[in-house]
Each structure stands twice: as structure tokens, then as C-alpha cells.
Amino acid sequence: MSTSAATTYLNQGKTCCAALKLVLPGKVSYPDSTPYNLSLTSYWSVQEENVHPTCVVSATNTLDVALSVFLLTIGGQVFPGQCDFAVRSGGHTPFVGAANIQQGITIDLSALNQVTPSKDLSTVTVGPGNRWSQVYSKLDALGIAVGGGRVAIVGVGGLTLGGGVSFFSPRYGFVCDSIVRFEVVLAAGLTVNVTKSSYPDLWVALKGGSNNFGVVTAFESTAFKQGKFWGGFIGNDISTKDAQFAAFEALNGNPNYDEYAALINSYVYTPATNTWYIANNIEYTKAQANPPFFANFTSLPQTFSTMRISNLTDFTIELAASNPDGRRQLFVTGTYGNSARMMSNIFDIANSTVQALRDVPGIAYSLSFQPVPTVITSKAAARGGNSLGLSAADGNLFNLLLTVSWDTEADDALINTQAKALFDQFATVSKQLGLFNEYLYLNYAAPWQKPIAGYGAASVANLKAVSKKYDPKGVFQVQVPGGFKLSD
Numbered sequence: 001m002s003t004s005a006a007t008t009y010l011n012q013g014k015t016c017c018a019a020l021k022l023v024l025p026g027k028v029s030y031p032d033s034t035p036y037n038l039s040l041t042s043y044w045s046v047q048e049e050n051v052h053p054t055c056v057v058s059a060t061n062t063l064d065v066a067l068s069v070f071l072l073t074i075g076g077q078v079f080p081g082q083c084d085f086a087v088r089s090g091g092h093t094p095f096v097g098a099a100n101i102q103q104g105i106t107i108d109l110s111a112l113n114q115v116t117p118s119k120d121l122s123t124v125t126v127g128p129g130n131r132w133s134q135v136y137s138k139l140d141a142l143g144i145a146v147g148g149g150r151v152a153i154v155g156v157g158g159l160t161l162g163g164g165v166s167f168f169s170p171r172y173g174f175v176c177d178s179i180v181r182f183e184v185v186l187a188a189g190l191t192v193n194v195t196k197s198s199y200p201d202l203w204v205a206l207k208g209g210s211n212n213f214g215v216v217t218a219f220e221s222t223a224f225k226q227g228k229f230w231g232g233f234i235g236n237d238i239s240t241k242d243a244q245f246a247a248f249e250a251l252n253g254n255p256n257y258d259e260y261a262a263l264i265n266s267y268v269y270t271p272a273t274n275t276w277y278i279a280n281n282i283e284y285t286k287a288q289a290n291p292p293f294f295a296n297f298t299s300l301p302q303t304f305s306t307m308r309i310s311n312l313t314d315f316t317i318e319l320a321a322s323n324p325d326g327r328r329q330l331f332v333t334g335t336y337g338n339s340a341r342m343m344s345n346i347f348d349i350a351n352s353t354v355q356a357l358r359d360v361p362g363i364a365y366s367l368s369f370q371p372v373p374t375v376i377t378s379k380a381a382a383r384g385g386n387s388l389g390l391s392a393a394d395g396n397l398f399n400l401l402l403t404v405s406w407d408t409e410a411d412d413a414l415i416n417t418q419a420k421a422l423f424d425q426f427a428t429v430s431k432q433l434g435l436f437n438e439y440l441y442l443n444y445a446a447p448w449q450k451p452i453a454g455y456g457a458a459s460v461a462n463l464k465a466v467s468k469k470y471d472p473k474g475v476f477q478v479q480v481p482g483g484f485k486l487s488d
């Protein structure tokens, strides 16, 4: 949709936008203005970029967020359905409406980009509007790090509230597991500091609860010493796939899992030749090249390698190069018990169906496997818990991410229908093999998946109870319709 066509949508939200403009002069923008267009064009996927809110609030501090939420909450009560809003940090969710809203108000947190280490460097307070490379470049200079995204351009807010997988997850768990304090604006506009002791129930709910409880305006994370380390990409021919699956299963199932090791094992389809190649993102977060833990991967014949010793910022910039913005995007995810056989089944099923997409203009298609060993899922318990519903009792798991990019809206239905059918088949096969796990990583989930239900009944019941307590009118359930809701 063109920006001028978008002005025709300037109806719902009009009154609340006008009120916000009075209270926050200079921070509320409308279609066809520079700040509005800058906000829209900074979403990762074209689908989110094409959503046109009635106005955008560019908050620059916590008070701006609190005033906005206060006004919108009241507005929503006086004019039901007229003051719906979206909350946006880095804008990297691929699907429509997760962090943007047609005919409503988008609160853009991009300018909340503080990175403040504590005096003793034991924690770092990070604003949700940061991209991870902004955080890491400051921390690299201090010789410390926090758990966070592996791709430079991804945002802090969504990644942390959905769980978060980092290069350091085997050492420290999910990114949310290291958060000691959230600064949160609740539905009525009240700002609270949420710690394990101040609001223990909300503290756990925010660790996986996404945008269901409030707007997080700061995350305080435990920091640790971190120098340069060994990492990069190794490419392999697809003929090595069976050896890769075996290497993955052995690594993920190793009872002495090396907690410095992180891996993304990807299979990338090349439509021009109807073939695949393999790209392994290997990171070993010590300054030690070729650790034995990766030997089953590094000993395979290589087509290319960028392995080197460098800093965290540099490795995340390298990963960003293979994830450009400005395209139509779909993420779909699944979780399965650690098994080379299951990986092989997934590859074969995808390989037998991907040809149907070969002629889709601009098609890019990849399968990424990531270990989720018990060394990751066991960390939450000692750190106060999270809401993801995973524990060491689930055994060693792997995460699957299907990423599809393409050019035109005309192919949306085909891509989504095919992906759904694919994951239905994966579910059937994994159930037959006794390897199905209901957990779905929220930050990789397609809009038609149900990641919160996948946390399990006990976690969902807790999340609903916390929502009732801190947001009794259900503002973040009803007035913030985007993303994954507790009732999904």
C-alpha cells in the first residue's frame, strides 16, 4: 500500500492520536511525515512495513510510554475499539500486526536505546529499542557481555520477552533467564520495577510472556566477562548431510556438553540449480580455535570458512549479512527430541516439497537446526524460573526454524499453505518416533502457530492469573491485539 493510500485509514485511533499529540508534542507522527515513514521502513519484513497505523508515538523515555499507555487505556474504555495499539522494539517479527497496527496507534520504542553498565559491571541495563550490535559494541569495549541476539540488527525488546537464544545459552540459559529487573509500564500507566523479590509472579511471566503484561522500558541483565572468541561460518556440500545429522545428534546428546559451544546447522535451498548447501554457524565463546567439541563438524570437507577469533559485535554483523530486510518473510518452528533420524526425515520431506516453490519469484528457503540440550533448559530453575515450560526433564531437544522469503503478495497463500502442510508432516513423523515436543519458540513461530499454548497448561494458567492481577481490564489482551495472546 502506498503511503498516500494509507491516509484513507486515518479514522480509527484519530481521537487518541489527537490526545497523545497534545500530551506528547513533537512525538506523535502521521502518515506522509518523515518520522512516520522512518518508523515504518525500519521493520524487517515487508508485511509489517505495509501496515499503516493511524499515528506513531516515538517515545524517548519511560514517562512518554507511561503517559501513552495511561491515555490509551482510558481512551479504550471511553471509545471501545478506537484506541487499539501496538508495541514495537526492533520490529523483527515477520508477520503482520505483531508490532504494528492498521488503524491504531503504534508505540515505537526505538529511541529507548540506553546501555548502562552498573559501576561494578555485574549488570547492564538495556533499553528495548536497542539493536543487539548497539549493545555489544559498548560492552565489547569493557570486556563484558550479556546474553542476547546473535544477529546485529535484531531488537532487544521482543527477543528478550519471547525467551531469547544467544551464543551464551549453554552457559547462562535463555536470554530472559539473565534478567534481574524489568522496568514495566502496566495497563493503567503505572511504572514498576519488577524483580524476583518485588513482583515474583510478574517477573516470571515476563520471561516468555511477550507483550501480554505491559510495555517493558528497560531490561537489567546479569553481565559476565567476555573477551574475543572463535567463530564464523563453515560451508559444506549437501553430500555431507548424513554425517552432519550424526554429528549434530552426537554433539547435542553429549553428556559432557561443552557450555562454550553454540551451533546453527542450516540447509539452504538453491532454486536455480534445485540443490541445497550446508552452512554451519559455529561459535566457541573462548579464544580457542578448533575445539575438539566441534571435531565431527570441522573435520568434514569444507566449501568455505570464515572461522576466526574476533569479538561478539563482529560475529553478529556477519550473521546480519545473511538476514537482509525488505523482503516478504515467514518463520515457522518446531521442537523435537534430539535425533539424526528425525533431522533426516525433516530434510527429506522438505526436499520433496520445495520444488513446488522453485518458480516463486525471489524464493529463498532454509532449514536451521539448533541444539536445545538440557544444559540450556536446566538453567532457568536455578535462576528463578521462566514461563517457557521447558526443563531438563524434556531431555535434549532440537529447534527447527524454517525461513522463507519471497517477492510478491500473490504467493503468500501458497507459501503458508505449503509450510503448514510441511509442519503437520513433521508433527506426524515425530509423534511416530516418540520425538514430538509441544514447545514452540515464540520468536520463531508463524502467526498460525500457538507458542503460548505450547508452554503447557500449568504455565498458561499462571500467565492468565498474572494477567488478571496486573491488567484486570485485559488491556494487553484486547487493546493490544498483535502478537501471541494468552487466549490463543
Ligand SMILES: Cc1cc2nc3c(=O)[nH]c(=O)nc-3n(C[C@H](O)[C@H](O)[C@H](O)COP(=O)(O)OP(=O)(O)OC[C@H]3O[C@@H](n4cnc5c(N)ncnc54)[C@H](O)[C@@H]3O)c2cc1C
Binding pocket: 044, 086, 087, 088, 089, 090, 091, 092, 093, 094, 098, 099, 109, 128, 148, 149, 150, 151, 154, 155, 156, 157, 158, 159, 160, 161, 162, 163, 164, 165, 166, 210, 211, 212, 214, 215, 216, 217, 323, 443, 444, 482, 483, 484
Ligand atoms: C534476522 C533475525 C535474526 C534473529 N536472531 C535471533 C537470535 O539470534 N536469537 C533469538 O532468540 N531470536 C532471534 N530472532 C527472532 C527474534 O527474537 C524475534 O524476531 C523478536 O521478535 C525480535 O525482537 P524485536 O524487538 O526486534 O521484535 P518486535 O517485532 O519489535 O517485537 C516482537 C513482539 O514483542 C513485543 N514487544 C517488543 N518489545 C516490547 C516491549 N518493550 N514491551 C512489551 N512488548 C514488546 C511486540 O509487541 C511484538 O509482539 C531473529 C529474528 C530475525 C528476523
